[in-house]
Amino acid sequence: MIEVKDLTKKFAEQTAVDHVSFVVNKGEILGFLGPNGAGKTTTMRILTGFLPATSGTAQVAGFDVFNDSLEVRKRIGYLPENPPLYLDMTVTAYLEFVARIKNVPAEMRNARVEEVLAKTNITDKRHELIKRLSRGYKQRVGLAQALVHDPEVIILDEPTVGLDPKQIIEVRHLIKGLAGSHTIILSTHILPEVSMTCDRVVIINRGRIAAIDTPANLTTQLKGGQNVRLEVGADQNAVCAAIRELPGVRRVTGEPAGGNGRVVVTVEASPGQDVRSQIASKVVGKGWPLFELRGVNLSLEEIFLELTTEDSEHADASPN
Amino acid sequence: MKGMYAVYRKEMGHYFVSPVAYIIVAVFLILTAYFFNRLTVLIIQESFQASIEEAQFGGGQAFDVPSLVMRNFFGVLSTLLLFLTPMLTMSVYAEERRRGTMELLMTSPVTDLEIVLGKFFASLTLLVIMLLPTAIGFAYMLRHAEPTAPWRVLGSEYLGVLLLGAALLALGSFFSSLTENQLIAAMLSFGAILLLWVLDFGSQAGSSAWASGLEYLSVFRHYDDFTRGVIDTSNVIFYLSFIFLGVFLTIRSVDSMRWRRA
Numbered sequence: 001m002i003e004v005k006d007l008t009k010k011f012a013e014q015t016a017v018d019h020v021s022f023v024v025n026k027g028e029i030l031g032f033l034g035p036n037g038a039g040k041t042t043t044m045r046i047l048t049g050f051l052p053a054t055s056g057t058a059q060v061a062g063f064d065v066f067n068d069s070l071e072v073r074k075r076i077g078y079l080p081e082n083p084p085l086y087l088d089m090t091v092t093a094y095l096e097f098v099a100r101i102k103n104v105p106a107e108m109r110n111a112r113v114e115e116v117l118a119k120t121n122i123t124d125k126r127h128e129l130i131k132r133l134s135r136g137y138k139q140r141v142g143l144a145q146a147l148v149h150d151p152e153v154i155i156l157d158e159p160t161v162g163l164d165p166k167q168i169i170e171v172r173h174l175i176k177g178l179a180g181s182h183t184i185i186l187s188t189h190i191l192p193e194v195s196m197t198c199d200r201v202v203i204i205n206r207g208r209i210a211a212i213d214t215p216a217n218l219t220t221q222l223k224g225g226q227n228v229r230l231e232v233g234a235d236q237n238a239v240c241a242a243i244r245e246l247p248g249v250r251r252v253t254g255e256p257a258g259g260n261g262r263v264v265v266t267v268e269a270s271p272g273q274d275v276r277s278q279i280a281s282k283v284v285g286k287g288w289p290l291f292e293l294r295g296v297n298l299s300l301e302e303i304f305l306e307l308t309t310e311d312s313e314h315a316d317a318s319p320n
Numbered sequence: 321m322k323g324m325y326a327v328y329r330k331e332m333g334h335y336f337v338s339p340v341a342y343i344i345v346a347v348f349l350i351l352t353a354y355f356f357n358r359l360t361v362l363i364i365q366e367s368f369q370a371s372i373e374e375a376q377f378g379g380g381q382a383f384d385v386p387s388l389v390m391r392n393f394f395g396v397l398s399t400l401l402l403f404l405t406p407m408l409t410m411s412v413y414a415e416e417r418r419r420g421t422m423e424l425l426m427t428s429p430v431t432d433l434e435i436v437l438g439k440f441f442a443s444l445t446l447l448v449i450m451l452l453p454t455a456i457g458f459a460y461m462l463r464h465a466e467p468t469a470p471w472r473v474l475g476s477e478y479l480g481v482l483l484l485g486a487a488l489l490a491l492g493s494f495f496s497s498l499t500e501n502q503l504i505a506a507m508l509s510f511g512a513i514l515l516l517w518v519l520d521f522g523s524q525a526g527s528s529a530w531a532s533g534l535e536y537l538s539v540f541r542h543y544d545d546f547t548r549g550v551i552d553t554s555n556v557i558f559y560l561s562f563i564f565l566g567v568f569l570t571i572r573s574v575d576s577m578r579w580r581r582a
Contacts, residue, residue: 048427051578074429084424086330088337097333100326101428145424 001026001153001183002047006056009042009207016042018207019056024200027180031198031215032187033304039207040187041081044155047185048078060153074103077151081158083142087131091122091141094130095148102149116144119174135162143171147178154178156186160193172197191304203304227296228267228276234288236263242282248273262291323430327438328445331412335446344407348400348450355396356389356457363388386461386469387549394477394547397454398540401485402513408446409492410506412439413574417500422577432574436567440493447485451478473549480546483559487539488513490566497573516540 002024009017017039024030032040045051047058049069057064063071086094095113104112117123120140125133130141139162146154159175160168175197178184188194194201195215203210203218211218232239236254243265244252251268269275276295283290335341367383416422425435455478462468492509499505519538535541539562542555 045423050423050427070429070431073427076427078424078427080420080423082420084419084421086334086421087419088334093333097326097330098424098428100329101323101425101430103322103429 001028001061002030002185003059004043004047004056005058007043007046007053007058008055009039009046009051010054015207017046017053020204020207020209021056022202022209022212024183024185026183028200029175029179029184029186029198031194031201032185032204033189033191033194033201034187034204035189038204040204041157042207043204044078044157044185044187047072048076048155049073074149075152077146077149077154079142079146079154079156079159081161083138083145085130085138085141085145088129090127090129091117091133091144092126094141095144098145099148102151104149112148112150116147119147120144121170136164136167139163140167140171143174152183154182154184156184158188159186160188160190168193228269228279229264229292229294229296230267230279230283230290231257231262231264231292232283232288232290233262234286236265239263239265239283239288242286243267243279246275246278246282248275248278266296321434323428323434324438324441327425327430327435328442331439331442332445335442340411341446344404345446345450348404349453351400352393352397352454353457356393356454359389359392359396360385360461363392384467384469386465387473389461390458390469390474390477391547394481397481398484398543401481401488402517403510404450405447405485405488406492406506406509406513408443409489409496409509410502411496412443412493413497413570414499414502414505417577426574426578432571436493436570436574440490440567440570443489443493444486447489448482451481451485470549476546476549476551479551480543480555483546483556483563484539484543487559487562487566490563490570494566494570494573497570497577513539 004023005021007017007020008015020039020043022030032043034040042051046053047060047065049065049072052066057066059065060072061075063075065072086097089097092113095116096109099109099112114123117126120143122137122140122144125137130138133141139159143156143159146156156175160171163171172193175184175186179199186197198215200212200214201218202212236256240252240254243249248270249267250270252265254263254265256262257264267275267279276293280290280293283293363383363385367385370383413422416425426432455474458474462471462474488509491512492505495508495512496502496505498508516537516539519534536558539559542558545552545555
């Protein structure tokens with residue numbers, strides 16, 4: 001449905017998007033994840049035809065975003081970072097206007113407006129002026145605007161910003177409900193959002209793609225080895241030294257646990273190694289009392305940090 | 321052109337939902353009513369004076385009161401447009417850029433031409449709405465004056481003011497598309513219009529090619545013939561090309577937003 005190849009966008013001084021390629025299949029939800037200024041918004045703006053790319057191509061529903069911009073725009077619903085609202089209009093008047101410029105046929109306009117009002121749960125505010133609405137409601141009007149012409153492709157730039165927790169859950173449900181019949185790209189810097197709503201994730205940093213995969217694969221594949229945390233009633237240095245001897249252990253760090261003579265040790269294993277049983281038998285073999293031993297999964301947050309910092313290290317190391 | 325109509329409707333809604341349009345129209349109508357009244361009274365007094373002198377000394381010329389009122393009134397009207405059109409156009413693009421709604425328009429299936437024309441015709445409609453009530457006074461005057469002035473003179477004057485206004489609106493819209501700040505947009509268009517006015521003043525002294533070139537560029541000079549009831553094709557073409565240029569530059573400016581935005 002969406003095909004992006006070698007997309008590059010340079011502004012005067014910096015490269016905002018650097019040879020980005022990815023594909024989004026029909027009915028899929030793709031999450032864009034990255035720190036602020038990573039190039040998420042720029043990529044989305046290129047896809048919606050708001051910005052031209054410096055080089056590379058992007059196709060939406062088989063149409064080139066630059067050469068067939070109008071065809072692409074007919075098929076896209078777009079919620080920019082700041083919802084593009086006319087504050088002097090009422091919610092209904094605004095949505096009718098958007099339906100009009102998005103070429104919704106006159107006889108379907110009312111029905112479509114009603115539907116998105118209900119979907120985004122703003123029917124009760126329909127006659128209010130947009131300027132009187134709270135941040136959360138404005139965000140939902142923005143979302144309604146992106147859906148009003150029932151587009152094939154929906155691009156949402158940080159759709160849950162400014163919403164309270166209950167509304168965030170509602171909007172996530174709404175987005176999940178749209179998948180299947182719509183192809184969705186959403187950007188966020190909130191990690192749980194990605195693992196909850198998206199089928200696949202693109203991690204983007206400094207304009208480059210750091211990883212593309214499903215949230216589940218990212219967690220297992222990229223976490224390297226499993227981390228193990230254990231609590232032992234023995235001398236810190238002795239425990240660390242003993243565990244360090246074990247095969248498959250990459251790094252060991254210890255710290256005293258709250259003055260009761262115990263020590264908390266964090267073990268980082270090499271990729272693909274499960275070192276838990278070896279650690280257990282080692283500790284028990286030494287006769288040390290073992291209070292706790294558990295595997296710690298890297299959260300998406302840590303993976304994200306790892307990927308994005310690793311990437312910047314590479315960038316700094318390279319000449320220029 | 322469906323997109324253009326949608327933009328046009330939105331703009332009209334915007335003008336009349338906010339108090340801006342009402343205030344501008346009200347101020348305009350109060351001022352024009354005042355000028356109409358003063359001009360009529362003054363010119364009638366003068367014509368009395370003239371007829372008294374005529375009776376005393378003989379000769380003299382018959383006073384054509386309606387034509388004089390109309391000519392002077394439309395002269396004043398062009399000055400009012402100088403001040404009012406920048407206010408009509410200052411927010412047209414600047415506000416959309418500031419609020420980010422330009423992004424909505426530019427990612428919708430409407431062409432830049434449709435956006436620009438929709439907005440231009442909306443501001444032109446507002447101008448017509450402003451001008452229409454001024455015709456009431458003239459209609460009354462032309463019905464009751466003796467001798468009366470021909471209606472076509474009035475028609476030519478309204479055509480002139482419409483063309484002049486449209487040209488100034490096209491210019492103002494262009495300046496509004498250059499900035500996110502309404503005040504800057506208003507100042508730029510006011511300055512530009514004033515300059516086009518001053519071009520006319522300066523050129524009256526000289527007679528070189530340079531001076532006559534400047535004179536030709538003055539938007540107000542081409543307006544004079546209309547106030548005298550003369551519809552000269554060259555003047556009409558001047559205004560139409562001025563409007564065309566303004567609309568064209570605005571389209572280029574809207575297009576360039578895609579390239580400039582960081």
